[in-house]
Amino acid sequence: YAKSEGRNRVEFFHDALCEKADCEAAMMALMHKGLREDQFFMVYQSKHSANDERVVGAEALMRWRLDDGTMISPGQFIPVAEETGQICELGQFALRSVFEQLVAWEGLEGAPERVSINLSGRQLMSPIFLSRLEDMVKETGVNTKRVELEITETWLMEDPDHSARLLKALKNLGFSLSIDDFGVAYSSMNYLRHFPVDVIKIDQSFVRDVMSDKSLVAIISAIIAMGHSLDLKVLAEGVENRDQLELLRALGCDEIQGYYFSRPVEADRLKFVHSVAAALSA
Ligand code: C2E
Ligand code: MG
Ligand code: MG
Ligand code: MG
Numbered sequence: 013y014a015k016s017e018g019r020n021r022v023e024f025f026h027d028a029l030c031e032k033a034d035c036e037a038a039m040m041a042l043m044h045k046g047l048r049e050d051q052f053f054m055v056y057q058s059k060h061s062a063n064d065e066r067v068v069g070a071e072a073l074m075r076w077r078l079d080d081g082t083m084i085s086p087g088q089f090i091p092v093a094e095e096t097g098q099i100c101e102l103g104q105f106a107l108r109s110v111f112e113q114l115v116a117w118e119g120l121e122g123a124p125e126r127v128s129i130n131l132s133g134r135q136l137m138s139p140i141f142l143s144r145l146e147d148m149v150k151e152t153g154v155n156t157k158r159v160e161l162e163i164t165e166t167w168l169m170e171d172p173d174h175s176a177r178l179l180k181a182l183k184n185l186g187f188s189l190s191i192d193d194f195g196v197a198y199s200s201m202n203y204l205r206h207f208p209v210d211v212i213k214i215d216q217s218f219v220r221d222v223m224s225d226k227s228l229v230a231i232i233s234a235i236i237a238m239g240h241s242l243d244l245k246v247l248a249e250g251v252e253n254r255d256q257l258e259l260l261r262a263l264g265c266d267e268i269q270g271y272y273f274s275r276p277v278e279a280d281r282l283k284f285v286h287s288v289a290a291a292l293s294a
Pocket of ligand 1: 057074086087090103131132162249270
């Protein structure tokens with residue numbers, strides 16, 4: 013399912029951006045140019061405590077703005093970057109931007125406690141991923157306790173032994189780990205016992221229809237119960253309205269993320285930074 017979805021996205025991207033011939037090469041060049049010319053940037057979406065609705069963190073999401081202002085969504089360019097291998101370079105960019113942002117936010121009252129970054133399987137599988145990450149931690153001086161790495165289930169299962177070793181190494185560096193889009197892959201939940209994960213992010217497709225589909229309430233309840241019994245925190249993604257928020261809170265969800273609270277925004281537009289800035293200038 014994920015594969016075919018990825019392929020459709022790639023085709024969509026192809027249609028939108030290039031002629032048939034030599035398309036991948038054209039896109040590679042476009043992305044390369046984009047990286048060189050600072051067309052990529054990160055936006056941040058707040059995460060909230062389900063109980064008191066306070067900001068507890070943020071997720072960093074990548075954006076690509078072409079010269080002419082056209083925005084290309086990560087749903088379009090990430091799958092392409094995964095195919096061309098440029099995901100490693102994009103991934104490095106994301107890590108560096110967020111690390112530098114966290115350092116810049118240090119000591120600023122109201123700044124997010126922790127920020128999560130999405131990692132792609134291909135990026136993680138790269139043999140130099142870990143050493144480059146360690147270098148970047150040293151160079152930027154980021155406190156890794158404030159960084160969460162979001163990983164999807166599918167790649168973890170491709171080589172579970174390697175994954176388990178890598179995740180342990182990441183934990184040893186101080187990072188927290190979350191499973192993104194939890195529940196959409198068909199993989200066994202058994203793996204959670206073997207991987208040092210901290211957070212489960214319930215996929216937004218479950219949340220979207222939860223008010224009208226009782227079976228989704230049952231599935232979400234089961235995920236929360238299982239997560240809690242494994243001492244994991246459970247976050248629900250894609251929460252767009254008050255009804256969903258209240259239902260998820262009643263089901264015992266720990267954290268909430270979604271348009272109901274905020275869309276992803278650029279770093280200096282995050283609400284809490286705004287309020288700090290307002291307080292400083294007052
Ligand atoms: P994701 O990590 O599951 O991120 C959640 C997506 O849902 C984001 O889309 C976010 O903008 C969107 N979203 C948040 N709240 C709501 C809501 O209430 N309703 C709806 N309908 N959507 C909501 P976005 O930013 O377009 O990113 C799409 C996917 O692209 C991400 O899914 C992630 O898998 C990937 N991605 C984004 N940035 C990066 C990155 O820096 N590196 C990697 N490897 N992947 C990335
Ligand atoms: Mg994510
Ligand atoms: Mg997700
Ligand atoms: Mg996703």
